Amino acid sequence: MATLPKGLFWARADAPGAEHVGYDDRRGLYARGTAVAVDPIPYTCRYELTTDDRWVSGRLEVSAEGTGWLRTLRLELAAGRWRASTGEQGDLDEALRAAGHASTGLPGTEEPSRLEGALDVDLGGSPLTNTLPVRRLGLLDAPAGTARTVKVAWVLLPGLVVVPADQTYTSLGERRVQFASGTFTAELELDADGFVTRYPGLANRA
Numbered sequence: 001m002a003t004l005p006k007g008l009f010w011a012r013a014d015a016p017g018a019e020h021v022g023y024d025d026r027r028g029l030y031a032r033g034t035a036v037a038v039d040p041i042p043y044t045c046r047y048e049l050t051t052d053d054r055w056v057s058g059r060l061e062v063s064a065e066g067t068g069w070l071r072t073l074r075l076e077l078a079a080g081r082w083r084a085s086t087g088e089q090g091d092l093d094e095a096l097r098a099a100g101h102a103s104t105g106l107p108g109t110e111e112p113s114r115l116e117g118a119l120d121v122d123l124g125g126s127p128l129t130n131t132l133p134v135r136r137l138g139l140l141d142a143p144a145g146t147a148r149t150v151k152v153a154w155v156l157l158p159g160l161v162v163v164p165a166d167q168t169y170t171s172l173g174e175r176r177v178q179f180a181s182g183t184f185t186a187e188l189e190l191d192a193d194g195f196v197t198r199y200p201g202l203a204n205r206a
Contacts, residue, residue, distance in 0.1 A: 004023055004024050004032065005024055006022065006023050006024065006025070007020065007021065007022045007023070008020070008023070008128070008195060008205065009021075009205065010127050010206065011203065011204055011206050012202065013199075013201055013202055013204055014201055014202055015037060016038050017036050017038060017039070017125075018035070018036060019033060019034070019036075019125075019127070020033060020034055021128050025193065028050075028051040028053040028054065028055055029049065029051045029055060029131075029132070029135075030051075031047075031048070031049045031050075031128060032049075033047050033049075033126070033128060034047075035047075035125065035126060035157075037158075040101045041095055041096060041158070042067070043065060043066040043157070044064070044066070045062060045063070045065075045157055046065075047060060047061065047062040047063075047123060047126075048060070048062075049121070049128075049129070055132055056077070056120075056136060057077060057119060057153070058076065058078075059074070059075070059076045060073070060076075060123070062075075062155060062160060064092075064159070068091070068094075068095055069088075069090030069091055069092040069094075069095055070088070070090060071086070071088050071089075071092060071107045071159065071160045072088075073085075073086050073160040073162070075155065075162060077118075077119075081116070082112045082116075082118065082153060083112060084109050084162055085108070086107040086108040087107075088107060092104060092158065092159060104158075104161055105161055106161070107160035107161060108160065108161070108162055109162040109163070114163075114164045115164050117151045118150075118151040118152050119151075120152045120153070121153045121154075121155060122152040122155065122165065122167070123157070124154065124155060127188075127195075127196035127199050127203045128195070130179060130188060131190075131194050131196065133148065133167070133169050134190065135194045137169070139169055139171045139194075140175065140190060140194045143171065143173075144173035145170070145171065146170065146171040147168055147169070147170040149166060149167070150167055150168075150169070151165070151166055152165050167179065167180065168180040172187065175189060175191065175192070176189055186200050
């Protein structure tokens with residue numbers, strides 16, 4: 001496995017947890033990361049993400065593991081169509097119910113056609129994936145007020161369920177972007193390369 005020239009680390013702001021990623025962004029993005037969190041139950045997530053040189057997501061491989069369970073997901077975009085393959089050991093839903101939480105359902109998606117038109121993946125709780133539309137659409141250098149709405153393949157953690165979601169990114173200038181999805185909004189602070197340094201209520205770069 002090749003070494004990676006750059007790295008980022010975020011501490012979770014909403015609950016105990018952290019994310020560390022190594023990456024290469026010289027031609028699109030290749031990244032390998034690990035995230036740990038305790039909400040809704042303790043889990044470790046490991047992922048590998050690849051985009052093309054235009055920052056269009058091409059492949060996401062992710063695993064989520066906790067006590068007594070393991071789930072895997074491979075999500076690929078080819079010829080405009082998404083494909084998902086999954087695996088499961090143990091019973092995540094049983095672990096969630098034992099902790100007083102609702103079950104998540106099956107990993108992946110039973111209707112890949114619902115993801116048609118999505119060019120970005122959004123890994124739940126990961127500030128890294130917010131960079132994908134920012135870089136793909138050139139929003140870091142766009143005039144303040146420039147807004148773009150995108151459809152993403154949203155991967156929910158820890159269950160690895162994949163759902164479509166509409167998200168709007170609005171350039172605010174001075175390396176700031178407003179993120180909105182449904183009724184949720186957050187003002188993201190970015191570095192010179194478009195990677196998140198502060199995501200209010202979620203994570204801060206260390």
